[in-house]
Amino acid sequence: MDLPDFKSLTDQESPIYLQLYWRFRNAIATGKLAPGDRVPSIRSLASELNLARGTVEAAYQILSSEGYLIGRGPAGTIVSPQLDGRIGATTPVGSSVLRRPNQVKASGTRPLQLGLPALDAFPRKTWVRLAGRNLRSMNIGDMVNADSNGYEPLRRAIAAYLAVSRGIACTPDQVFVTAGYRGALELIRRTLFQHGDTGWFEDPGYLHARRFLEDAGMQLVPLPVDDDGLNVEAGLRHAVDARFAVVTPTHQSPSGVALSLPRRLALLEWAQAQRAWIVEDDYDSEFRYDGRPLPPLKSLDHGGRVLYAGTFSKVLYPGLRLAYLVVPEQEIGKFRNSVAQLGSSPVLFQATVADFMEQGHFARHIKKMRSLYAARRTYLVQALAQVFGELLHVPERAGGIHVLGYLKPKYNDKAFAAAANADGLAVMALSEWHIRRRSPIGLLMGFANIATPEQALQQVRRLRKALDG
Numbered sequence: 001m002d003l004p005d006f007k008s009l010t011d012q013e014s015p016i017y018l019q020l021y022w023r024f025r026n027a028i029a030t031g032k033l034a035p036g037d038r039v040p041s042i043r044s045l046a047s048e049l050n051l052a053r054g055t056v057e058a059a060y061q062i063l064s065s066e067g068y069l070i071g072r073g074p075a076g077t078i079v080s081p082q083l084d085g086r087i088g089a090t091t092p093v094g095s096s097v098l099r100r101p102n103q104v105k106a107s108g109t110r111p112l113q114l115g116l117p118a119l120d121a122f123p124r125k126t127w128v129r130l131a132g133r134n135l136r137s138m139n140i141g142d143m144v145n146a147d148s149n150g151y152e153p154l155r156r157a158i159a160a161y162l163a164v165s166r167g168i169a170c171t172p173d174q175v176f177v178t179a180g181y182r183g184a185l186e187l188i189r190r191t192l193f194q195h196g197d198t199g200w201f202e203d204p205g206y207l208h209a210r211r212f213l214e215d216a217g218m219q220l221v222p223l224p225v226d227d228d229g230l231n232v233e234a235g236l237r238h239a240v241d242a243r244f245a246v247v248t249p250t251h252q253s254p255s256g257v258a259l260s261l262p263r264r265l266a267l268l269e270w271a272q273a274q275r276a277w278i279v280e281d282d283y284d285s286e287f288r289y290d291g292r293p294l295p296p297l298k299s300l301d302h303g304g305r306v307l308y309a310g311t312f313s314k315v316l317y318p319g320l321r322l323a324y325l326v327v328p329e330q331e332i333g334k335f336r337n338s339v340a341q342l343g344s345s346p347v348l349f350q351a352t353v354a355d356f357m358e359q360g361h362f363a364r365h366i367k368k369m370r371s372l373y374a375a376r377r378t379y380l381v382q383a384l385a386q387v388f389g390e391l392l393h394v395p396e397r398a399g400g401i402h403v404l405g406y407l408k409p410k411y412n413d414k415a416f417a418a419a420a421n422a423d424g425l426a427v428m429a430l431s432e433w434h435i436r437r438r439s440p441i442g443l444l445m446g447f448a449n450i451a452t453p454e455q456a457l458q459q460v461r462r463l464r465k466a467l468d469g
């Protein structure tokens with residue numbers, strides 16, 4: 001096999017993994033690599049070119065996700081036999097991760113963007129196959145409105161998944177499929193809350209939930225968050241008769257701390273005594289890198305006060321707009337009545353997610369992403385330490401797909417974030433997430449789409465420029 005020339009990876013504009021990607025594409029297009037040819041292993045190419053294995057791995061991952069390369073297990077990786085050699089060497093690629101910075105914006109993703117999973121590692125082929133199969137087998141019954149509480153096989157798959165992975169015992173009837181987390185909040189609001197109801201809210205806390213609840217006429221009582229999560233004692237002191245509490249116990253948004261067990265129990269006790277509701281937003285619990293997670297509130301909820309919300313935005317992709325809500329058994333009837341007014345999410349996607357879960361792809365994908373994210377988080381944390389040193393303090397957190405770097409009070413995190421945003425970096429200022437408090441300040445950054453240490457360094461250097469002006 002005639003291998004392309006990789007020795008001169010010198011285009012300063014693009015990260016090395018993209019240059020490598022293009023070399024392979026050109027080699028395939030010009031016939032240097034033919035369908036069926038075996039390509040070097042990641043390890044041997046990395047050592048031959050003196051590159052990090054992650055760099056070669058990132059290029060191979062993209063080539064595989066676009067169908068150029070196929071893994072054959074122990075037999076190695078080959079150029080897809082289905083390629084017919086008619087691929088243009090300079091054809092622009094569709095994948096958003098491959099675009100240069102000025103094009104990235106148009107595709108809707110930007111460097112360090114929060115809330116995004118690794119879009120380059122999404123198993124597109126499997127997804128498209130499952131969606132295609134569902135589409136082809138569509139019958140007349142599937143063409144009318146679906147159950148508004150969600151497609152039954154998906155609700156079954158969610159209940160089974162929660163039992164195994166989160167220790168939550170619920171029936172499929174308790175599960176409601178919603179249009180994202182906001183759909184879940186809207187369903188809760190319609191069913192259980194009234195205009196003007198008071199609720200505890202983490203300060204700082206999830207910006208979009210806060211805006212949604214305030215717009216819906218809720219009176220939010222901001223409660224401080226410390227290293228043990230939401231300060232429940234402050235809630236008991238200042239607003240014991242609140243109707244609800246909205247919390248992110250596994251991985252507080254945005255600080256990343258976990259709500260301690262004594263506080264979990266105190267929160268449940270309060271809800272039980274006051275007949276208040278707890279909205280447990282478990283948005284990214286799948287991604288934990290150290291230690292064992294504490295039990296979700298829902299798994300400890302013997303009084304039926306917890307409304308548990310999960311989302312597919314982080315595990316699959318946010319454009320899917322699918323999330324779920326687990327409601328207490330005694331509330332199913334009320335929720336059924338109000339969900340009928342909201343309508344259902346498209347069955348095709350619900351059925352595709354159900355197949356994805358039932359066939360084991362979901363669990364496999366989470367497992368894969370856990371190790372990928374652990375590596376990508378390290379790329380970012382190390383680059384931040386190298387470029388910012390003491391200026392930015394990044395505490396260790398057990399999970400999540402974003403990093404929070406604290407700044408010294410003399411800085412202005414909003415001005416810093418604005419300068420970085422102007423350069424195309426999608427970081428956010430921590431102070432945007434505050435309600436009453438003014439400190440601490442810092443920057444929120446997503447790391448899931450950082451493919452290599454080099455890319456992390458490149459993005460963090462741009463960030464530093466924004467700080468230095």
Ligand SMILES: Cc1ncc(COP(=O)(O)O)c(C=O)c1O
Nearest residue numbers: 115180181182206253283311313
């Ligand atoms: C704290 C928090 N909760 C929930 C969600 C999920 O929102 P959705 O399902 O609407 O994408 C997110 C997404 O970024 C989040 O950050």
